[in-house]
Amino acid sequence: MSGVDAVVLELRDVHRTHGTGPAAVHALRGVSLAVRPGELVAVMGPSGSGKSTLLALAGGLDSPTAGEVHVDGQPLAALDRRGLAQLRRRRVGYIFQDLNLLGSLTAVENVALPLELDGTGVRRARALALAALAEVGLPELGDRFPEQLSGGQQQRVAIARALVGERRLVLADEPTGALDSQTGEAVLHLLRRRVDAGAAGLLVTHEARHAGWADRVIFLRDGVLVDSTAPLSSVEQLLSGSGR
Amino acid sequence: MSIRHGLLALLERGQMYGYQLRAAFEESTGSTWPLNIGQVYTTLARLERDGLVRSLPESEAGQRPYEITDAGRADLTLWFATPVSRTDRPRDELAIKLALALTTPGVDVRSVVQTQRAATMRTLQELTRLKYASDKPEELPWRLVLDAMVFQAEAEVRWLDHCETSLVRYRPSVPGRRPPVEVDGSAEAVPPTDEEARR
Numbered sequence: 001m002s003g004v005d006a007v008v009l010e011l012r013d014v015h016r017t018h019g020t021g022p023a024a025v026h027a028l029r030g031v032s033l034a035v036r037p038g039e040l041v042a043v044m045g046p047s048g049s050g051k052s053t054l055l056a057l058a059g060g061l062d063s064p065t066a067g068e069v070h071v072d073g074q075p076l077a078a079l080d081r082r083g084l085a086q087l088r089r090r091r092v093g094y095i096f097q098d099l100n101l102l103g104s105l106t107a108v109e110n111v112a113l114p115l116e117l118d119g120t121g122v123r124r125a126r127a128l129a130l131a132a133l134a135e136v137g138l139p140e141l142g143d144r145f146p147e148q149l150s151g152g153q154q155q156r157v158a159i160a161r162a163l164v165g166e167r168r169l170v171l172a173d174e175p176t177g178a179l180d181s182q183t184g185e186a187v188l189h190l191l192r193r194r195v196d197a198g199a200a201g202l203l204v205t206h207e208a209r210h211a212g213w214a215d216r217v218i219f220l221r222d223g224v225l226v227d228s229t230a231p232l233s234s235v236e237q238l239l240s241g242s243g244r
Numbered sequence: 245m246s247i248r249h250g251l252l253a254l255l256e257r258g259q260m261y262g263y264q265l266r267a268a269f270e271e272s273t274g275s276t277w278p279l280n281i282g283q284v285y286t287t288l289a290r291l292e293r294d295g296l297v298r299s300l301p302e303s304e305a306g307q308r309p310y311e312i313t314d315a316g317r318a319d320l321t322l323w324f325a326t327p328v329s330r331t332d333r334p335r336d337e338l339a340i341k342l343a344l345a346l347t348t349p350g351v352d353v354r355s356v357v358q359t360q361r362a363a364t365m366r367t368l369q370e371l372t373r374l375k376y377a378s379d380k381p382e383e384l385p386w387r388l389v390l391d392a393m394v395f396q397a398e399a400e401v402r403w404l405d406h407c408e409t410s411l412v413r414y415r416p417s418v419p420g421r422r423p424p425v426e427v428d429g430s431a432e433a434v435p436p437t438d439e440e441a442r443r
Contacts, residue, residue: 086271212397
């Protein structure tokens with residue numbers, strides 16, 4: 001039983017159709033997937049393959065037309081709107097390309113916001129937010145407003161907000177956006193570290209280099225999982241094969 | 245690249261004997277390119293013959309150090325100044341394999357593409373893991389070697405994606421004849437079919 005319990009995110013034969021009749025668009029068709037703690041799964045596929053739909057369903061931002069989504073063993077279909085909102089605030093962290101930082105709040109206030117909305121006291125929320133900002137390497141910039149931060153720093157604040165508290169599931173949609181390659185790499189480094197510390201991660205990307213940070217890569221085509229990478233081999237095998 | 249220039253670059257740091265050169269070579273390429281000591285000595289002998297290095301008297305321990313000569317230094321400078329030509333590299337087996345898969349009856353090209361992409365993606369994951377594990381400043385040379393392999397693997401995945409997209413539109417017109425399909429970058433690598441070669 002523990003094996004089943006250990007799964008943080010599970011999709012069972014999930015379908016998502018937009019519209020009906022001949023105009024219906026099948027965004028996802030029968031996708032099953034399980035992500036465990038300490039595991040980062042990357043989803044790759046061209047535009048329109050269903051990557052972002054998959055992520056929205058995993059985070060309870062959208063509901064499947066058929067099939068089930070479970071987070072921490074809880075079927076999302078069984079939750080009402082309040083229950084879903086609470087799960088999103090407590091258990092799920094989102095990192096989007098579009099940062100969605102509030103310009104009128106400082107960095108630390110942005111990070112503390114989901115905790116405060118969830119009833120955490122202001123002081124404790126601030127302490128947790130400062131810890132999260134330190135984790136992403138911005139321990140001293142908490143009192144700056146987003147416009148006073150660089151693009152890379154803003155992205156780090158957004159990540160701190162996604163990681164603050166005890167998020168079991170981190171969902172990232174093209175999290176490196178328009179960042180330069182070094183800063184983008186730092187973002188993935190942070191995501192990887194959090195997953196190594198026990199979170200489950202789902203990373204949507206169309207860049208193979210970013211998917212390289214994952215433990216497993218799955219390929220979506222037209223809403224169907226067509227392929228996935230085999231388990232990682234040893235360093236020795238890798239090096240001996242690298243001269244290919 | 246030649247082992248020759250690798251050894252010259254190492255000797256530019258100071259005189260070294262065979263085993264030291266081998267260790268330093270492997271250290272600077274993160275052991276991605278293991279050398280056997282025989283290769284080191286054969287290369288040193290050729291370098292000495294060409295006047296690019298000179299051997300020094302043996303030490304009491306029986307080790308013979310080598311040092312770089314002025315001619316060797318000039319050769320090394322030229323090497324660093326000259327871009328590596330793509331034509332010096334071996335033929336791209338993958339591009340050739342895919343081109344042949346398209347023209348060989350009974351081959352599921354899409355499956356060839358997918359199998360390769362999953363394998364290359366896995367390599368990319370493994371390379372990234374190695375990079376993640378080596379974050380000390382002094383490991384920069386090794387990280388850059390890894391980065392080179394990462395970018396090559398990434399390019400291959402992108403090319404395979406491109407092939408897959410091209411296959412969706414691909415309809416061979418006349419069976420047995422070379423199809424009018426464009427596979428970017430591999431056009432020159434497409435060998436003539438046997439039939440064409442015989443003409």
